[in-house]
Each structure stands twice: as structure tokens, then as C-alpha cells.
Amino acid sequence: MKEHCPLLIVDDSDEDYEVTCWALRQAGFTRPVMHCARAEEALLQLCPLSRHPGWTDRLPCLVLLDLNLPGMNGLQLLEVLRQTEQPPAVPVVILSTSKNPRDVSACYRLGAAGYICKPLGLEQFVEKMRGLVRYWFDAATLPEDIL
Numbered sequence: 001m002k003e004h005c006p007l008l009i010v011d012d013s014d015e016d017y018e019v020t021c022w023a024l025r026q027a028g029f030t031r032p033v034m035h036c037a038r039a040e041e042a043l044l045q046l047c048p049l050s051r052h053p054g055w056t057d058r059l060p061c062l063v064l065l066d067l068n069l070p071g072m073n074g075l076q077l078l079e080v081l082r083q084t085e086q087p088p089a090v091p092v093v094i095l096s097t098s099k100n101p102r103d104v105s106a107c108y109r110l111g112a113a114g115y116i117c118k119p120l121g122l123e124q125f126v127e128k129m130r131g132l133v134r135y136w137f138d139a140a141t142l143p144e145d146i147l
Contacts, residue, residue, distance in 0.1 A: 008060035027130040039072035078110035
């Protein structure tokens with residue numbers, strides 16, 4: 001996979017976004033990171049016919065999606081992506097504080113590629129991000145059309 005393929009974080013909290021970026025850097029992640037504070041923005045980036053002007057022409061290689069978003073929430077975004085005529089071949093991993101089994105099941109039913117509960121401690125968060133980076137960027141093979 002090409003090193004410039006960006007990661008997209010969808011999170012309305014600037015603080016959570018910054019902490020996630022910090023944890024990714026601590027885990028050795030060096031790719032570009034894009035940020036959307038709302039699900040509607042992410043939908044524009046992920047649907048090829050309606051990309052946001054000025055954003056990369058490339059799809060992100062992975063999406064980290066928070067569930068608790070203003071307006072359209074993370075579950076609703078997954079549902080819209082699933083119903084899209086040509087859904088993007090981009091894995092969506094939920095990154096949420098919710099440990100609710102109903103949320104976890106609903107996300108997987110709607111096509112989430114993974115579900116990570118945000119730990120409270122920074123060291124534990126870095127370890128979760130290290131595992132995510134190892135899996136998605138070292139072990140997994142992602143579709144060619146998002147490279």
C-alpha cells in the first residue's frame with residue numbers, strides 16, 4: 001500500500017481527534033490523517049460523486065468512526081454507506097467509548113470491519129492503536145482501488 005493513502009477519523013470532539021492522532025503517532029503511524037467532525041462530511045468524502053472540494057481525490061484507506069456524532073450518528077452513516085449503490089471499498093472501524101453489546105452487534109450487522117472501545121488510559125489507547133496499525137497496515141491486504 002502506498003504510504004500517502006490517508007486515514008480518515010470521524011469524530012466531533014477535537015480533543016478526542018487530537019488524542020487519537022497522538023496515539024497513532026506513538027504507535028508508529030506516519031500516513032496522512034484527514035478529519036471530519038460530522039458524519040455528513042465523511043459521507044461526502046467517501047462517496048466518489050460528491051467529494052468535498054480541496055480534499056484528496058483518493059479514498060482513505062481506513063475510516064475510524066465515532067458513534068456519538070451530532071446530526072447523523074455513526075450507525076446511521078454505516079447504514080447509508082451500506083445502502084449506497086456503489087459503496088466505497090473502505091474498511092470502517094468503530095472507535096467508541098460505548099461497550100454496549102447492542103451497539104457492537106449493530107455496527108457489525110451494518111458492515112463495520114471492526115469495533116474498538118476507547119480505553120481510559122493513554123498507555124492502553126496507544127496499545128490499541130498499535131494493534132490497529134499492525135493489523136490494517138502490516139497484516140491485512142486492502143483493496144487495490146483505495147491504494
